[in-house]
Each structure stands twice: as structure tokens, then as C-alpha cells.
Amino acid sequence: MKRSTAYSLPNLLTYGRCLAVPAVVVLLFWPNDSWARWWALGIFVAAAITDYFDGYLARAWNQQSALGRMLDPIADKLLVAAVLMMLVAHGTIGGWNIWAAIVILLREILVSGLREFLAELKVSVPVSKVAKYKTTLQLVALGFLVAGPAGDEVFAWTTVSGLVLLWAAAILTLYTGWDYLRAGMRYLVEE
Numbered sequence: 240m241k242r243s244t245a246y247s248l249p250n251l252l253t254y255g256r257c258l259a260v261p262a263v264v265v266l267l268f269w270p271n272d273s274w275a276r277w278w279a280l281g282i283f284v285a286a287a288i289t290d291y292f293d294g295y296l297a298r299a300w301n302q303q304s305a306l307g308r309m310l311d312p313i314a315d316k317l318l319v320a321a322v323l324m325m326l327v328a329h330g331t332i333g334g335w336n337i338w339a340a341i342v343i344l345l346r347e348i349l350v351s352g353l354r355e356f357l358a359e360l361k362v363s364v365p366v367s368k369v370a371k372y373k374t375t376l377q378l379v380a381l382g383f384l385v386a387g388p389a390g391d392e393v394f395a396w397t398t399v400s401g402l403v404l405l406w407a408a409a410i411l412t413l414y415t416g417w418d419y420l421r422a423g424m425r426y427l428v429e430e
Contacts, residue, residue, distance in 0.1 A: 244304035249297035252289040253307060256314040259286035260321050267322070267385070270329035276389035283385050286318055287378040312366075315374060316347050322381050331387045336402050339409035343377060346416035353423045362426055364419060373411040380404035 244250060259282050266279035293311060297303045323340045326332045332340050357364055383390065383401030390397030 247302040249293040252293040253310050256286045256289045260317045267325040273389040280385045339405045342409040343412050346412045350419050370415045373415050376408040380408050
């Protein structure tokens with residue numbers, strides 16, 4: 240009898256990342272409280288680290304599952320989208336920098352829709368290496384921005400560094416979005 244993978248460690252790490260989202264959001268409701276920012280950063284960093292380890296452990300321990308494949312990208316998108324929205328709401332990301340956040344959110348929605356459409360056609364679109372780098376760069380940029388004003392007290396360029404990295408992530412996001420769209424284009428125009 241095969242053991243259920245629903246409670247495997249890789250899936251538990253993914254569940255933890257999903258649970259981290261509301262915790263980070265609640266802490267970011269106090270944008271001027273340095274302690275709340277540091278706690279939000281700690282939870283965010285722990286959640287970001289699980290993004291690497293859940294996939295690595297699933298492959299290493301042969302515990303890959305349909306649930307994990309479905310939930311992992313959802314957890315990533317929830318974490319990134321929720322943090323982006325909170326940072327925009329409180330002005331850590333403001334002015335022209337909002338466009339970088341919009342590019343990232345639009346790409347995530349576009350690729351999710353494309354994957355859903357292609358899944359109905361039984362077409363698999365594997366995650367590229369560049370897309371993994373994109374996710375890593377997004378998470379690092381958001382880490383700097385979550386620290387934001389609290390981080391600026393320790394390292395004066397924390398927020399500026401986060402914004403520069405956010406733009407780099409947005410550029411990589413455009414590239415990977417185009418890459419996925421191009422890969423799925425032949426299935427979109429067939430009819």
C-alpha cells in the first residue's frame with residue numbers, strides 16, 4: 240500500500256509557505272514599526288527558503304506529488320503578490336517603481352492562465368532555469384523591501400537596493416513571460 244504524500248516534508252514546507260503569507264501581511268500592517276518589519280522579514284525569509292527546499296527534497300527523496308506540483312507555484316504567487324500589494328499600499332514601493340510591481344503581477348496572472356489553458360490540452364510547460372532565477376531575484380528584492388525603513392536604519396541603502404533588484408526582477412519577469420507565451424503560442428493559434 241502506497242503512503243500518502245499529502246503529509247510529506249516537501250508538502251508540509253509548501254503548506255508552511257502558504258501560512259506565512261497572512262502572517263507577513265499582518266505584520267506589514269504596521270509599516271512604521273521596526274519590530275514588525277523585522278518579524279515580517281524573518282517569516283518572509285523562512286518562507287522564501289522553503290521555496291528551494293520543498294522542490295529539492297521532493298526530488299531527492301522521490302516524494303514528488305501532484306498536490307505539490309499544483310500547490311508550490313500557488314504558494315509562490317501568493318507570497319509575492321501579497322507582499323507586493325502591502326509594500327505598495329504603505330509606500331515602500333511608490334512612484335514609477337509601482338510599474339515594476341505591476342509587471343510582476345501581470346506576468347504571474349498571464350502565465351497562470353496560460354498554464355491552465357495548456358493543462359486542458361494535456362500540454363506540460365516545465366519551469367525554466369531562468370524562471371527559477373526570476374523567482375529567486377523577486378524574493379531577494381522583496382526581502383530588502385520588507386526590511387524597508389527598518390533596514391535603512393542599519394544599512395542606508397536597503398530600500399534603494401530592493402527597488403533596483405525589483406526592477407531587475409521585473410525585466411527578468413518580462414523575459415520569462417515572453418518565453419512562456421512563445422512556447423504556448425503554437426497551441427493558442429492552432430484553432
